[in-house]
Structure formats: structure tokens, C-alpha cells
Amino acid sequence: MSAPKSSRPGKIKSYPFLVNRELAAIAACIAVLMMISVLFDAPLEGPADPNGAPTQNVKAPWIFLGVQQTLKWMPAEIAGLVIPILSVLVITLIPYIKLKLVPKTGLFVVIMVSVILLTVWGYVS
Amino acid sequence: MKFISPMTTSVCLASALIILMAIIYAEYRSRNTEWRQYQKKGIELSVEKLKRGLVSEHSQDARNKIESQIASLLFRPLEPIEIKPFNGKYPSEYCMTCHFGIEDISASHPSEIFGCVICHGGNGSDLTVKGSHLGLRGGRNPARLDLAAQSCGSPGAEAGKCHSDREHPLLNRVDNVPKSLMATNAGIIGILRFQWGLDEIGQSTYSIKKVSDGKVSLKEIPPEMLPNGDYSLADSHFRKFCAACHLWGARPDEKMGRLEGCPACHAPYAEGGRYSGCDPTIKRFEPGHAETHSITNKIPDDRCRACHNRSARVGLNYHGEMESEQYGAPFVNGFMNDRTLSDDRFITKLLPDIHHEKKMGCIDCHTAQDTMGDGAIHGRMKDQIEIRCEDCHGTYEKPPQTVIFDKYSPLASSLMRSSSYLKVQEGAEILVSSKGRPMPHIRKTEKGIFLTSKLSGKDHKVNVITGRKNGHQIKGHERLECDSCHSAWSPQCYGCHQLLDFSQKGLDHMTGEMTAGLWAEGRTYFRFERNIYGINSNGKVGILVPGCQVWNTVIDSAGKVIEPYDSAIMQLKNKKTSIAIGPTHPHTTRKEVPRCVDCHLDPKALGIGDGRMKYDRETKKIITEPIYNSRASGLTIDYPIDAVVDSDGKILQGTSHELSRGFNGSELRRIIAIGPCLACHDRYNDPVWSLPGPYELKPSCIKAMKSGSAH
Secondary structure, eight states, X not given: OOOOBOSSTTOBOSTTHHHHHXXXXXXXXXXXXXXXXXXXXXXXXXXOOTTSOOOTTOOOOGGXXXXXXXXXXXXXXXXXXXXXXXXXXXXXXXXXXOOSSSOXXXXXXXXXXXXXXXXXXXXXX | OTTSOHHHHHHHHHHHHHHHHHHHHXXXXXXXXXXXXXXXXXXXXXXXXXXXXXXXXXXXXXXXXXXXXXXXXXXXXXXXXXBOHHHHTSOOBOGGGTSXXXXXXXXXXXXXXXXXXXXXXXXXXXXXXXXXXXXXXXXXXXXXXXXXXXXXXXTTSTTOSSSSSOXXXXXXHHHHXXXXXXXXXXXXXXXXXXXXXXXXXXXXXXXXXXXXXXXOEEEEOOOSBOTTSOBOHHHHHHHHTGGGSSTTOOOTTOOSSOOOSTHHHHSOOOGGGOOOSSOTTSOTTOSSOOSSSOOOSSOXXXXXXXXXXXXXXXXXXXXXXXXXXXXXXSOBTTBOOOXXXXXXXXXXXXXXXXXXXXXXXXXXXXXXXXXHOOSSOOSSHHHHOOOOHHHHHOOSSOOOOEEEOOTTOHXXXXXXXXXXXXXOOXXXXXXXXXXXXXXXXXXXXXXXXXXXXXXTOOEEEEXXXXXXXXXXXXXXXXXXXXXHHHBSOOOEEEEEEEEEEEEEEXXXXXTXXXXXXXXXXEEEEXXXXXXXXXXXXXXXXXXXXXXXXXXXXEEOTTSOXXXXXSSEEOBOTTSOBSEEEEEEOOOOBOSOOOOHHHHHTOTTTTTBOSEEEEEXXXXXXXXXEESOOTXXXXXXXXXXXXXXXXXXXXXXXXXXXXXXXXXXXXXHHHHHHTTXXXXXXXXXXXXXXXXOSOOOOOHHHHHHHHHTSOO
């Protein structure tokens, strides 16, 4: 396959290589989420009773389950602000930072696996 | 496109395919939702029901109406059904979308107005089975006693103050019922623990659940095994035997007619606990359901009989039924007959209560307070029951008491609404119970007293005995209960032989768990003819029946008897034993009464045991020759099992109720003393019996007896 060469040495064009891959990844994510959505009902409970006793096990939407889990054993400022912002920041800056001890892919995988584990933990706990 | 790798292409194609499949499946699900399937089935069931009604309908107008309803249902589109409870006062709910065709719980609780969530809880805005039932109260039964206060209306209930915090405390049924005897079983527990030697007196301090009325508090019945390792036979027996019948009992697989909480009495029941209404979601071949999703205040007798078929057995007696000796005879086509109760006990048909014969039901006599309590904790049935024979029929001296019906009286007007048949005019004279509470179904008119049946609406003329000299005027008989003479028979179950077998497991009805030890029981023999008399717990002369005459046997897991429980008689705290007799009201009322000699000269009636009785002139004592020889029959007692006292009035058996006892020596002598008079004066209306006692043989009597003619 001969690809359009970038004018900058050591680089390739983001289109079509990256964009195509990202489009495929987006399509795969949508497919997986749609399958999950049609096969499994959302774990919603009945409407909360404002006058009733507080429910002990209220769950956040799935995207926040990991954050909610960290809130159980860390101060709210750390778990709710510092860690999420830091994680997003690190992922965003990975291409631009030079790491010697940890490979960039490794760092990305560690963050993503941590998020997934926290989400699953939050779901089952 | 040459820049796209095969991998990327494959991922994109696979993803597109999955997305397409997901969309198709989502569309399929939306076209075949659970609610569509249920609603379709609900429409079919409703059409079937209407068609059944069409077959039996002869009026053309009514037939046209039914046919139009059927047509309307058949062309009805499947769609979500929205209900706005109380004109939108509460959030909209869509329960009827699935529960299409379900019966209104009652005419005063129309689903169109109440909706479902007010009573059942749940999430009415959801259209999935799982989502809509989130937060459901009590599964299929929101009227369990632990939930009724919330579901049926306490001050904190969603619907407001329906059956609590009412204008009259007796109307706070959801608060009163848990304190009533059918919920506490305090009477059963009290007598059981007393009769098995645990407690000093028969007044219970225990209940099914911990409960208090502010004055009396009852603790929850202890476990079989106490923390110190002691095993309580009495508590085990209660938990595994008696506790099968109480309003707290959870019975998901019930087949004997005993439902839980309010539905135990108020819901209709079909054989096997099967539902046969039009709700498409309720399984029709599953036990433990009411017959339909409905409740009524017109409680049919079978609801009472579901529990009241053992012990005093009043539910059976009233209908003229008595357990037979269980041979299943006479055989039919070579097999045992099918005259059985729902638990397969064989029955004998006897003379029913005249009130039953006249088509009156249990609730025509028994009031709401009799069954649901009055908010106070009672230890005895006699304390909770407010109806007495005299309340309707009066006494010889005193007619029934009445009050003027006031339609603004919360209690009277509410009681009147309990049956659609009751129509009482303002200012009418209505009768009151022995506790002075109004009974609007019984009214006094110029033509006499009439009772309107709450079940059928039929008017019954009430016979009032006040001033009627057909026996009621006899001196000394004012101490008799009405049913002492007017009971045709009583269920006498002699010898209660209990076996606790630790080689098997038994169901603890309180916890629903199977634990070591299965109880079984047998009897010495059954009788129903000729009543036994003594003094009951009201201090009146009443009927006594065995209750209970307990011999306990306990065997270990290897089948070996655990001493001393080898047909052991329990020793009571009051120095008596577990061989006891108890007072009862048989509910076998008849107009006809025994002859004078049937009581005054019958040793069984006198409580000294069935047999031959003669007067010994030398010792001037009554001597009896009992028919039943207890010792020779293997029983470890030295008196006949049907003898409460000996001929001198010495106590042989204890009684399960305080104050109750057999006749003492003085009473026996007075009763027997008129024996010689009965040779001539054997009619209730004999003028002699209008004279004050004591009665003595006069020279003219002796002369008449010698000559064989009247004097």
C-alpha cells in the first residue's frame, strides 16, 4: 500500500490513516453499545421517594461508576476532581510528553484498565 | 479506498452489520413488547368471560350490550393505558396496560380512580415487567399485616387516611387488626404455655409478633431452642403446629384456603388457591392466590372455616360437620368416600346450627370487632368477642338493648356501609352488642326484631325470649349459658397424643424454615353426642370439651424415646396436669333442648364421666360405674378420660381457662337433688319450676310415686 507521504519527515498524514481507524473504532463502539442496549435493559430503579428513607445503594450512570467508586474511599475533591482531570490530562498529553521509564502505550493501557476495573467494581459493589 | 486496510474494512463492515441487526431486533422488541403480549391475552380473557356471560343471559337488551362490548374489545388496538389516579392528584400510571381486565378490588376501590400504585407501590410509569415492579410492596399482596398500614391507609400512606386515623378508633382497622387475636394468637400461646407447664397462668405475655396497645405489651414467641440450650416443647409445638393459622402467616403455596393479612378474610378463595379472574399476568395454575383480584366485606363462611376447623372446630360445627374416625367409610365403588375437608380429613354430617339452616352466615352474628379487634390486646377470645345470644334474643328478664340509629355516627354509618343490603333509616331503633356497640343490621320494628343478613340481604325474624315461660323462667337456670341447653352436640376429641420426632424435619411456620423435629398428633377417641357441663370462664354453667388432654412423646434422631417424654403427662405450675378440659360454645344451636333428665341425671353431662350412676342409700352418696377404663386402655390416669370431677365434686382434671371448672360437690348435690322430681315434673313449663327452690320431696310426691298417678 502506498500512502501519501507527509511533507514532514517521520510523519504520515492523519487522513486517511488515523481518521479511517478512528471511524472504524467509532463504528465498533456504536455496534457494541447498541447490542448491549437492545439485549440488556438499563438497571434503573423506581422513582425516588423524596419523603422515604434514603436508598443506600444509589448508582451513578455507568460512565461515572468508576468515579463514584473512588468517592467511597477518597476525599471528594481528590476522587471527584483531581483524579478525573489528571487522567484526562495525562491521556491528552501522552503524545507530547517524553517518558523514559514507562512506554506511552503502557501508560494509556494502565489508565484505561483502571477506569474499566473501577467501573465494573462500581457496578457489582 | 486503497488507503483503507483490510482490517479497518472488516471492522467497519462487521460494525455496520451489528448495528443493522440491533436496529432490527430493537424494532422487533418494540412490536412484541411484554405489555403487548399481556394486553392481547387480557383482551382474550375478557372476551371469554363476556361470552360465558352471554350464554347465561336471556334478556335481549343485556345480550346486545354484551355483544357490543365483545365487538369493542375485538377491535381494540393494543396501546398503553394511562390512569390518572384521583383526577391527576397522583402521577399517571400504566399498570392496566399489562393487567388489562383485572377486576376492581371492590366497588369502593375502582381502579379507574385509585389506580394500582396507591395500594401496591411500584413504578407505574414504566412499561416493562421489571421496571414497573420496582418498589412493589409485598409482591402479590400489599395487604400483608406488616404492609397494610402503608398500603391500606395510615396517616403516612400515599392515599391518605383510608383505614386508619379515622373518626372512630374502632374504624382504624389496619391499626387494630395486628393487636387482635387472629394476629397475635395470644390465647392459643397463653393456654399452650400454661397447659404445658411453662407459665404460671394462662394469660399470654407472648404473641406472633411483638405488639403493644399502650397498656398491654406482648413479646414475640421465643424460639424452639433458647439461647441457654433449653428446648421448649411448647414453643416448638406452637411454631410447628398451631402457628399454621394466623394473619401473619406467609403461605405462597397455600392450598387450604388460608391467605395472609387482610385477604385472609376479605378475598375470595377457590379450590387449590387458583386464580380464575381476567388478569393475564397472574398464573392460573399456581397455588396461593385469591380466586379473583377482589375483596369484600361480605365475608363468606368458607373464609372462617379455613382456620376454624380444628380445636373448638366451630367453623365445622356450625355447618353440621364433624371429623369422623378417618376410615373414609362408607366406601364408594370400593374406594374411600370423598366427604373430606381441604386437608383430606374425613367428616361426618351432623345436625347444623339453626342459624346456618336459616341461611345466616358467620358475620351475621359476629361483628367487625369480634374478628378485627377493638384496638386492645386481649388474651382470650371471650374478651374480644362482643356478640352474645342475649344481644339479639334477650333474657327472660331483659329484652335486647337498642339505640337510635344516627347516620352521622361514624361507627354506625360505617358499619351500615359494610354491606350493600343494609338500609336503615335515620331514627330507626337498632340493637347493640354486649359491649354497647351498634349493630345496624338488626333493627327493632313494630313487628318485632329483624336481622338483615349481611351476606344475602334476607330478613330474619328474631325470636325474643323475654317473658316466655318455656323453661327460661326456671330458678337456677339463669346461671346457664343459652347454648348449654340449645347446643345439639359438641366436638369432643378425647386424648391428645403428641409426638415430636427428631429423626425428621418440621416446618417452623414462624420462620418458614425446616428444622429438626416433626410434630404429629393422634387422639384417643372422638365423640359428639351428649354434652359435658361445668362452670365456664364467665362463671356460668356452660359446655366443656376436652381441651387439651396432652400426652407428650419425644424421640431422638435414632428413634429412641427421650425420657421422661414417653407418653408423658406435663406437670403444670398450678400442681395440676396437662390432662384438661375447657369451656366452649359449640355453635350447634337448635330450638330443641335436652330433657331435664339428660342433664340432671346423666353422669356424663354432670362431668363425672359416662357410665352408670346410682344413689347409695347407706352412704347417701352418688356412685358411678364408668364405661371407659382409662388405665386398662393404656392411659396413665386413674379416672375416666371424660370425667372432670368425681361424684363428690373433687377435681380430677384441670381446665385450660381460668375460673372454669367442673361442678363442685355442693353444685352436684343440688343438680342431682331434683332427680326424683323429674319422674313427674319433666316438662320445662311445669308450674313447679316457677316456684323458688330448694326443692324437696313432699309427702304428696311420695304418695304419688307409690300410687303411680299424678298428685
